[in-house]
Amino acid sequence: MAQRIPNVVTVAGVDPSGGAGILADVKAMSANGAYACAVVAALTAQNTVGVDSIFAVPPDFVARQIDTLFADVRIDAAKIGMVGQANVIVAVADRLGHWRPAHVVLDPVMIAKSGHGLLERAAVGALRESLLPLATMITPNLPEAGVLLESAAPQDLKAMRRAAERLRNAMTHEGERWVFLKGGHLPAGDAIDVLHDGDRMIELSAPRIETKNTHGTGCTLSAALAALLPQSPDVPAAARRAKDYLGKAIAAADRLDVGKGHGPTHHFHAWW
Numbered sequence: 065m066a067q068r069i070p071n072v073v074t075v076a077g078v079d080p081s082g083g084a085g086i087l088a089d090v091k092a093m094s095a096n097g098a099y100a101c102a103v104v105a106a107l108t109a110q111n112t113v114g115v116d117s118i119f120a121v122p123p124d125f126v127a128r129q130i131d132t133l134f135a136d137v138r139i140d141a142a143k144i145g146m147v148g149q150a151n152v153i154v155a156v157a158d159r160l161g162h163w164r165p166a167h168v169v170l171d172p173v174m175i176a177k178s179g180h181g182l183l184e185r186a187a188v189g190a191l192r193e194s195l196l197p198l199a200t201m202i203t204p205n206l207p208e209a210g211v212l213l214e215s216a217a218p219q220d221l222k223a224m225r226r227a228a229e230r231l232r233n234a235m236t237h238e239g240e241r242w243v244f245l246k247g248g249h250l251p252a253g254d255a256i257d258v259l260h261d262g263d264r265m266i267e268l269s270a271p272r273i274e275t276k277n278t279h280g281t282g283c284t285l286s287a288a289l290a291a292l293l294p295q296s297p298d299v300p301a302a303a304r305r306a307k308d309y310l311g312k313a314i315a316a317a318d319r320l321d322v323g324k325g326h327g328p329t330h331h332f333h334a335w336w
Contacts, residue, residue, distance in 0.1 A: 067295065069098065070140035070291065070295060071137055071138055071139050072093050072098045072101065072143065073100075073101040073102065073103060073142050073143070073156065073165075073293050074089035074093070074100065074101075074142075074145060074290070075102075075126075075130070075142060075160075076102075076103075076104075076105055076106075076143070076146050077106050077145065077173075078108060079108055080109070080111070081329060083279035083280040083323075083327065083328030084279055084280030084282075085108070085145065085146060086102045087104070088280040088281055088287065088329075090102060090166070091331035092233060092284045092287035092291065092313075093143075094217070095309070095331050095332055095334070096291035096295075096305075096306075097291060097292075097295060098140075098290070098291035098294070098295070101133055101139070104121055104129065104294070105126050105146065106118060106119065106121055106146055106147065106149075106152070107119040107120075111323055111325070112279055112323025112325035112326050112327055112328070113323065114325070119194075120148050120149045121152065122332065123149075123154065124244075126152055126155050126156060126159075127156075127159045131157040131163075134159075134163040139165050141168070141290040142160060142169070142290065143157060143165065143286050143289070144160075144168065144170045144195060144199075145171050146173040147191075147195075148184065148187065148216065149184050149187055150186055150189075150190035153187055153194050153195060153273060154190055154194050156193075156195070157197075158315045161179070166200075168198050168199050168237075169201045169289050169290045169293070170199035171285075171286035172191055172204050172211075172212060173208075176178065176206050192212060196235055196236070197236040197237060199237060199241075200237055200240055201289065202214050202244070203244045203245075203246060203282065203286045204245060204246065205245075205246045205249055205282060206218050206247065206248075206249040206250070208226075209227045209231060212231060212234070213227060215227075218245075219250075220253075221250075221256060221258075226247055228245045228260075228265065231260075233255055240264040242259065242260065243258070243261075244259050244285075244303060246285070248281070254270060254272055254273065255269070255270050255271070256269045257269075257302050258267060259300060260297070264300075266303075270307060273313075273315050273335055275314060275318055276325075276326055277317035277322075277327035277329065278314060278317070278331070279326040279327055279328045281314065281329060284310055284329055285306055285307070288306035288309050289302060289306045303320070312333050312334070313330050313333050314329050316329075316333035317330050318331075
């Protein structure tokens with residue numbers, strides 16, 4: 065009997081260049097064998113060079129999108145990306161808390177690859193208080209981990225392990241709780257991530273790939289995780305598959321010619 069194809073949803077913002085946000089999520093989910101749905105939480109005017117402006121979707125309409133989708137479609141996993149404002153965060157947390165998908169992957173998007181802010185400073189507290197308790201997995205990079213913990217960003221592997229423990233303790237979901245702490249901001253060497261569930265501390269290492277085309281890597285990884293968690297025997301297996309997929313997408317990124325800044329990864333590297 066064939067394995068059931070999972071339905072997954074991304075709740076995030078729209079990047080018109082397609083390298084990050086909902087468009088990247090849908091590509092990554094599709095490439096990893098899932099049927100992708102999407103709830104638009106924010107609109108942006110941006111390209112590979114930077115973010116020009118952000119337009120928030122009214123929170124009641126974000127909530128309506130979630131309710132309408134879940135009322136009809138079996139959702140096996142949700143990924144939360146750029147939600148932008150505190151009132152939108154509260155609305156997302158309320159409705160996903162009501163529908164309770166089995167897997168909730170939270171990518172605490174705060175800063176674009178260009179350095180432009182994507183989360184209002186006042187919304188960080190709402191993210192901690194409303195979305196962290198909902199998440200079954202969080203995927204911060206090192207600067208985001210520092211913001212969430214109100215401390216300096218980890219600078220080495222030892223500090224990453226400590227941060228992963230503290231982040232996991234901040235999560236209060238009743239079931240499995242995992243931290244996927246991304247080490248791409250470490251100064252040199254292989255790209256080492258840390259996967260932690262309160263007991264196991266698993267290091268995921270891959271060679272660092274030299275390319276400027278890394279726009280949307282965090283979105284792509286978290287979307288791949290959401291797609292793969294319902295299809296994998298356990299969380300570490302899904303994490304390894306997602307990291308391998310992202311590595312190959314980055315390695316193939318220079319085959320694309322998109323924009324003048326940080327170009328996208330090649331989500332469909334295995335096909336074209």
